[in-house]
Structures are given as C-alpha cells and as structure tokens.
Amino acid sequence: MENSHSASYAAAGVDIEAGYKGVQLMKQHVARTMIPGVVSGIGGFGGLFAPNLSGIKEPVLVSGTDGVGTKIRLAQLLDKHHTIGIDCVAMCVNDVICCGARPLFFLDYIAIGKNEPEKVASIVSGVAQGCVQAGCALIGGETAEHPGIMAPDDYDLAGFTVGIVDRDKIIDSDRIQEGDVLIGLTSSGVHSNGFSLVRKVFDIEHADLNTPMDELEGKSLGEALLAPTKIYVNPVLALIDGGIDLHGASHITGGGFYENVPRMLPKGLEAFFNAAALPRLPIFELIQERGGIPEHDMYNTFNMGVGMVLAVPQEQAEQALSILHDAGEPDADVMGCVQQGDTGVSFGTVSLPV
Known part of the structure; x- marks a missing residue:
C-alpha cells in the first residue's frame, strides 16, 4: 500500500x-x-x-x-x-x-x-x-x-x-411441550436494547455518568449502562453436548419478554414466569423509578435481568442446571414453565412444578 x-x-x-x-x-x-x-x-x-x-x-x-x-x-x-x-x-x-x-x-x-x-x-x-x-x-x-x-x-x-x-x-417450536420448565440465564444489565428509552429517562446527554451511585451498588451510571452484553453460546452448547434435550431458546432483546419468548412457543402454549424468581438488577429499578415506567412496559422493553430463556423437559431440569453452573452460569435457575394458554407470556407468584 x-x-x-x-x-x-x-x-x-x-x-x-x-x-x-x-x-x-x-x-x-x-x-x-x-x-x-x-x-x-x-x-x-x-x-x-x-x-x-x-x-x-x-x-x-x-x-x-x-x-x-x-x-x-x-x-x-x-x-x-x-x-x-x-x-x-x-x-x-x-x-x-x-x-x-x-x-x-x-x-x-x-x-x-x-x-x-x-x-x-x-x-x-x-x-x-x-x-x-x-x-x-x-x-x-x-x-x-x-x-x-x-x-x-x-x-x-x-x-x-x-x-x-x-x-x-435444529431447535424450533415443534419441540416445546406443556410442562417444560423455563430456565433463565442472568444478564449483565441492559445489554444492547431499549437505549432510546434509557437515554430519554436519564437525559443522557447531560447526565453525570461517572459518579458512583448507591442505587447501583457503587457503580456509576455510565459503568452500569455500558456493561457489555453477555454471550450465551458456551452454556447453551454445554447443554446440547451434555445430552440435554433442549426444547427451546429465546434471546431476550428488544421487545423484552412479551415479544421474544412467544417466538419459541407453538400455538396453544404460553410461558408462565414466577415473578419472585426473576432477578431485578438495580439498573432496572432505577430506570423504572426515574422514568415512571409501568411494569408491563419494563418487561416489554428490557431483559429485566434475564438475557436468555431455555425450555427443557421437567425431568432434565436438575441436570441442566448442574451443567449450566459448571459452564459459568452460577445464577441459572428455573424461573417459569410452559403451560396451556394463548397469552404468550404471563407472570404470577404460583409455585413452579419443580
């Protein structure tokens, strides 16, 4: 040159x-x-x-x-x-x-x-x-x-x-069955979706991005928001290679739970999540408080602390969690189940089947 x-x-x-x-x-x-x-x-x-x-x-x-x-x-x-x-x-x-x-x-x-x-x-x-x-x-x-x-x-x-x-x-919706459990893999934060709303909530052009905040457990706003998106390739491959019959997977991106989870579900089945089992990272609490955002809109925009949802047979749930923990996902946990219905996604506090 x-x-x-x-x-x-x-x-x-x-x-x-x-x-x-x-x-x-x-x-x-x-x-x-x-x-x-x-x-x-x-x-x-x-x-x-x-x-x-x-x-x-x-x-x-x-x-x-x-x-x-x-x-x-x-x-x-x-x-x-x-x-x-x-x-x-x-x-x-x-x-x-x-x-x-x-x-x-x-x-x-x-x-x-x-x-x-x-x-x-x-x-x-x-x-x-x-x-x-x-x-x-x-x-x-x-x-x-x-x-x-x-x-x-x-x-x-x-x-x-x-x-x-x-x-x-190939993992597609044909594998999902009633009674499957939904395992959530935690996110690192907002990941890379919903930032038009985030920028509006915090008036990001004029915000203090560098001062540690008690609401964010000592992190600055900039540090919490810039945290890179977690990559879930290795944990999911570990499940597949470990013999888990993975029925479905949903990457929780823009549109949150309400848009992404139904993409892996066949007609006649819906995803139920135990609201108490879902992690709520401090950054989402701060966004909701500062923006006065309704609960539904939060779950329809952000990952709310769960970046990937996996559907596995109920009888393989414990084995799947063990593999995920060994693969670097120590906080992976059963957070929901698949049931009959046509609402796509629902939340409640009913005990899960496992």
Missing part, C-alpha cells in the same frame, strides 16, 4: 492512509480469534472459512445480523470504545445459538465520521473479544469513512455471523 495516497480524496475528508493504519493496529486483535477452518487473513476481498463437517449428516447454515443501536452514543460520551464490539457480536451469536447453531465466523461493519485508527482498533478489539467468547473467528469487515454524512466523532457498528447445525438437531 506504500504507493496508495490520494491528496484529492483526503481533501474531500477521506484519509485512506488512516484506514491502512487502522487495519495494521487491529491485526493483533483479529489474530486472537483464529480457529480451525479459517482460510484467509483480513485484507482480502472476502473472508474464507472451511467448516469441519465431520459428524454432521445434513449441515444447515444459520445466519444472524444486528447492530449495537443507540448504546453507541453512551460509548461516545464516555470515550470508551473497547467493549461496544462485544455487544455487536453478542446480538448476533446469541440469536443463532437459539437454533442450536454453533457460530463459525463473524464480520463487522464500522461507519465512522472521521477515521481515527486508534479508535477503530479499540472498537475492533471488542469485536475480537466477543468472537473469542463465542468461539468464532473474525474473518473480515469494513470500515467506511463518511465525511459530511456523520459528525467526526460519530460512528455506527453492525455485523453478522454464520453458524452451523445438523438439520435433525
């Missing part, structure tokens, strides 16, 4: 040399994600991956794409960009794992007002960390400088992943 320079393009606001520097800085982070199957390094016109199909009778590719949303504004205000990439990966891999698919690789797309190589590398370091947590490879991406369209400090981040699953092991 030593002869690649355009003074005319630079005068228009696009520094291609900054782009090259950014690629060099991010290579060390990308290298951490290399797994068997990666054929090409970054910098080519396409990312190449050769999946290991041994033991898979009928491979099915499962893809997922998402962005970080307006949580990025918080990263910009705090000038902390090294975790936002974890959110981007999480929003994609947590979706495909709901089908039982093991993520293979990830690609990202960064649109930025002004290409600052160090900032871009910091963003990508988070993407790489998310890929490491999910066990997939970062095999490519794109950084696009948008002068005149975006302010110099603005950027947006999106990406997609591709996973693989054997056709007869």
